Amino acid sequence: MEQISDGIRKRRSVAKVFKELDAFPKVPEDYQETSTSGGTVSILVFLFIGILIVSEFIYYLDTDVKYQYEVDKDSEHKMRINIDMTVAMECNDIGADVLDVAGASISTDEHLKMEPTYFKMSNNQLTWWQAFRKFRRFDEGFRSLREINQMSLIFGHVLPTYIPEIDKKEFADREPDACRIYGNVEVNKVAGNFHVTAGKSIPHPRGHAHLSSLVSELNYNFSHRIDLLSFGDPHPGLINPMDGDLQIAEKGYHMFQYYIKIVPTYIQTVREDMKANQFSVTQRSRPIDHTKGSHGVPGIFFKYDFNAVSVRIKEERRDFSQFLVRLCGIIGGVFATSGMLHSLVGFLADSIMCQIKKQRASAMKVPISQPLMNPAQQQSGGGLSQQNPQVSLLPQVQ
Numbered sequence: 001m002e003q004i005s006d007g008i009r010k011r012r013s014v015a016k017v018f019k020e021l022d023a024f025p026k027v028p029e030d031y032q033e034t035s036t037s038g039g040t041v042s043i044l045v046f047l048f049i050g051i052l053i054v055s056e057f058i059y060y061l062d063t064d065v066k067y068q069y070e071v072d073k074d075s076e077h078k079m080r081i082n083i084d085m086t087v088a089m090e091c092n093d094i095g096a097d098v099l100d101v102a103g104a105s106i107s108t109d110e111h112l113k114m115e116p117t118y119f120k121m122s123n124n125q126l127t128w129w130q131a132f133r134k135f136r137r138f139d140e141g142f143r144s145l146r147e148i149n150q151m152s153l154i155f156g157h158v159l160p161t162y163i164p165e166i167d168k169k170e171f172a173d174r175e176p177d178a179c180r181i182y183g184n185v186e187v188n189k190v191a192g193n194f195h196v197t198a199g200k201s202i203p204h205p206r207g208h209a210h211l212s213s214l215v216s217e218l219n220y221n222f223s224h225r226i227d228l229l230s231f232g233d234p235h236p237g238l239i240n241p242m243d244g245d246l247q248i249a250e251k252g253y254h255m256f257q258y259y260i261k262i263v264p265t266y267i268q269t270v271r272e273d274m275k276a277n278q279f280s281v282t283q284r285s286r287p288i289d290h291t292k293g294s295h296g297v298p299g300i301f302f303k304y305d306f307n308a309v310s311v312r313i314k315e316e317r318r319d320f321s322q323f324l325v326r327l328c329g330i331i332g333g334v335f336a337t338s339g340m341l342h343s344l345v346g347f348l349a350d351s352i353m354c355q356i357k358k359q360r361a362s363a364m365k366v367p368i369s370q371p372l373m374n375p376a377q378q379q380s381g382g383g384l385s386q387q388n389p390q391v392s393l394l395p396q397v398q
Contacts, residue, residue, distance in 0.1 A: 038342065045338045052330045060323040063270060063315050072264045072310035079189045079262075079277070079306075083112065084163075084182040084228040087196060087300070088119040088221045088249075091179035095200040095210055098185060100192030105208045107201070111185040116176035119223065122167035129163065132244045163227045163244075182228075189306060196222075197299030212297075220252030222300055229302070231262055231277040241281050253288035253298045260302060264310040270317060278311070279304070 087094060091114040098106040121129060181196065198220060199212035226245045230238070247256055259282040267274045288298050 041338060041342045045334060049331055049334050052334070053327065056323070056326055056330060060318050060320075063317055066314045066316065068312040068314070069309055070312065072306075072308055074264060074310070077189050078186050079231055080184050080186050080233070081194060081304075082184045082228060082230045082234050083194075084180070085196075085224055085226045085300075086117060086119060086178050086180045088178045088223040089198075089219060090177070091116055093215045093219050094179060094196055094198060096181055096194070096196045097201045097208060098187050098192055098194045099208070100188050100190050102188055102190055104188060105203075106185065106187055108183075108185050112181055112183040115180045115182070117166060117178050117180040118168075118171050118174065118176055119178035119225070120171075121225075122170045124164050124167055129244060129246075132163075136239055136244055191303075191305040194302040194304070195299055196224075197297055217252060220254075220298060221249055222254050222256060222298060223247060223249045224256070224300055231279060231304070232275065235274055235276055238276060241279065247285065251287045255286055255288055255296045255298055256300045257284045258282070258300075258302045259284070260304040261307055262304055263307045266310065266312045267315075268313070269315045 081098075094114075096108045096112055096114075098108065100106075185194075187194075197210055197212065198215045199210035201208045201210050224247055226242045228240070229242045230240050242258070249256075260279050261281075262277050262279045265276045265278045267276060286294055286296075288294055288296050
């Protein structure tokens with residue numbers, strides 16, 4: 001029995017120690033006082049906390065995009081050029097080739113297709129082209145990575161970022177007046193020059209040459225529309241800087257030059273990983289007039305080069321532990337701040353009401369130095385003191 005009683009005493013002492021360490025003492029309900037203002041503040045606080053919790057949950061569901069820059073370590077020595085453009089000349093009058101700084105001349109006859117078409121766009125193409133150019137102003141390249149992910153959920157891997165086929169019924173009574181050049185060609189991963197100029201190309205010891213003399217000067221017209229120009233593997237939803245570009249030549253002899261700087265880009269999203277090649281472009285065009293010192297070869301020239309620095313874009317989800325910490329901070333901070341504001345407002349309100357009560361009490365008091373008047377004196381105009389205010393009320397000394 002003594003052992004049992006000793007065990008009970010130890011348990012009580014331990015419970016007493018834990019009770020003294022309680023950091024959250026409870027206030028009896030008899031000492032609690034509720035008010036209408038406190039209830040109103042509580043309702044507003046709960047509504048505000050609910051709004052913040054919803055916004056924080058939406059923020060948690062979103063993702064962060066991080067950018068890293070490093071030296072490109074890709075050992076691939078080949079690069080693919082994807083092209084789809086329309087030139088306002090017949091296919092028999094133009095040729096497309098690639099030259100690079102290594103001295104290699106790459107023929108595009110086996111890789112690029114030339115198809116007779118019409119330079120003027122059909123109604124469905126014109127509608128798409130106008131809408132696409134408006135969209136390109138805001139969502140060019142992978143600055144629109146989140147928009148691309150959203151579009152992938154809606155359209156899948158076939159996104160409406162490519163010009164539709166021409167409606168040939170609108171040009172049934174006309175002969176084709178342009179040439180569509182489309183396809184892809186593999187080039188060496190060094191600086192090079194992809195060009196479209198007059199005449200078919202022929203082998204040459206120093207590279208190659210074009211039989212431009214067989215083309216009449218009256219047929220020269222290098223007005224063109226670029227529907228697609230990209231490097232590397234094509235990715236649905238990626239909008240390149242030159243997609244949808246339209247250039248009109250002022251004269252037959254005209255040179256268009258595009259200086260392209262390619263930046264290898266590695267993208268890692270929450271859904272997939274991909275490698276792309278973003279690029280910047282500087283455009284320059286001028287008419288060819290040898291009499292005025294403007295020399296050159298008329299045509300369309302894409303001069304590209306590769307950047308040694310690559311970009312890594314990584315999309316990450318936010319940590320759940322951070323979400324819980326931010327949520328606790330919101331709830332505790334709002335409760336603490338609202339309690340302090342309510343106490344401060346209550347203190348100021350009590351102080352103002354106390355001052356108002358004091359002013360009212362002082363206004364209701366009668367001054368001691370003013371003599372009391374009976375009703376007869378009030379009717380006679382205020383008595384002797386009002387008729388002769390200098391008459392003394394003290395008794396005279398005999």
